[in-house]
Amino acid sequence: MISYCPVALEILMNMDDHTPTKRKVDALQQDLLRLRKENEALRFLLTAMTTKCNTLEQLIREKNSERNDQFPVAQKTTQFLVRTDSKDNTLIVKDGYQWRKYGQKVTKDNPSSPRAYFKCSLAPRCPVKKKVQRCMVDKSLLVATYEGQHNHEAINGSPLGQFSCSSSTAVHNNNIIINPINFPSHGTSADINNNDVINIVSPSNSSRPVPITLDLTLSGSTSNQENNRSAGSPQNSSSSAQNIDCESRIEDYVAYLTKDHNFTQALAAAVASSITRPSADRQNQ
DNA sequence: CGTATTTGACCGGCGC
DNA sequence: GCGCCGGTCAAATACG
Numbered sequence A: 001m002i003s004y005c006p007v008a009l010e011i012l013m014n015m016d017d018h019t020p021t022k023r024k025v026d027a028l029q030q031d032l033l034r035l036r037k038e039n040e041a042l043r044f045l046l047t048a049m050t051t052k053c054n055t056l057e058q059l060i061r062e063k064n065s066e067r068n069d070q071f072p073v074a075q076k077t078t079q080f081l082v083r084t085d086s087k088d089n090t091l092i093v094k095d096g097y098q099w100r101k102y103g104q105k106v107t108k109d110n111p112s113s114p115r116a117y118f119k120c121s122l123a124p125r126c127p128v129k130k131k132v133q134r135c136m137v138d139k140s141l142l143v144a145t146y147e148g149q150h151n152h153e154a155i156n157g158s159p160l161g162q163f164s165c166s167s168s169t170a171v172h173n174n175n176i177i178i179n180p181i182n183f184p185s186h187g188t189s190a191d192i193n194n195n196d197v198i199n200i201v202s203p204s205n206s207s208r209p210v211p212i213t214l215d216l217t218l219s220g221s222t223s224n225q226e227n228n229r230s231a232g233s234p235q236n237s238s239s240s241a242q243n244i245d246c247e248s249r250i251e252d253y254v255a256y257l258t259k260d261h262n263f264t265q266a267l268a269a270a271v272a273s274s275i276t277r278p279s280a281d282r283q284n285q
Numbered sequence B: 001c002g003t004a005t006t007t008g009a010c011c012g013g014c015g016c
Numbered sequence C: 001g002c003g004c005c006g007g008t009c010a011a012a013t014a015c016g
Helices: A006-013 A020-070 A168-172 A222-228 A240-258 A261-284
Strands: A077-083 A099-107 A110-120 A129-134 A141-147 A197-201 A211-215
Antiparallel strands (some): A077 A141, A099 A110, A110 A129, A129 A141, A197 A211
16 A cells, blocks of 8 residues: 655665665565555455445345335335534424424433424424434434425425524534434434435535435445435435535535544444444344 | 423333 | 333423
């Protein structure tokens, strides 16, 4: 992975064999040799993991198709992590819809923060429900689980809806919404098959937040693309103009987000999970 | 006074 | 059958 300047090496190699510099050159050459071997090993590992990923991807596709055959209209469940101010005790996630709270329950796995139950009250017969609970390990994270499909548009008329949280400070911060692929959400019952995406709201310096979806399903799975459009999440791919706008800003977002240590950590956890989970699932069967 | 929220009771699924 | 637990209901309460 590391290369040395060939000109510098040439100069060094032309020096007297008996100088201390020659010994340095030998050491460097040994280093180079060792790093090349390391590089080869890593390449081999990468090839092996890519092969494994492809195999697992195929397996997952087969499993998903079997599952869809058995449960053709399974209820869509989408889960988000919303970063808020840890001092903000409310469980309000402003996502462009209007919600009526109908219950609250202390769950066994996270007794310190109760789970709130909401129904969509924007349309009379909208079947969508939402559960919101604070993350046990990181109190600044809200775990929002959406179930069902809206039969209407969001409150602001935008088919995308808008994510923000109740705390104004969080809106001013990098308001990152992450699907809890490998996060210890504890007690949320999201459909695992719908969790292979990371949903991100753009940094607040843009004029309005536009959710982006990073598909971590190792490409090729159309079923997950469908799931990403589930109305439980405030997204809609039908707006081509917004998609074009979104695409044109992806590079900016990537540059911005990769500077965010929290984001890179979450992304690393998500990627690791997407690689390791299928094999773990197979072992459980 | 109408609407939203809170909260204890109730129900059903699941494991033992 | 029993107990546990998550989810829902509905009466009481708060709020504008």
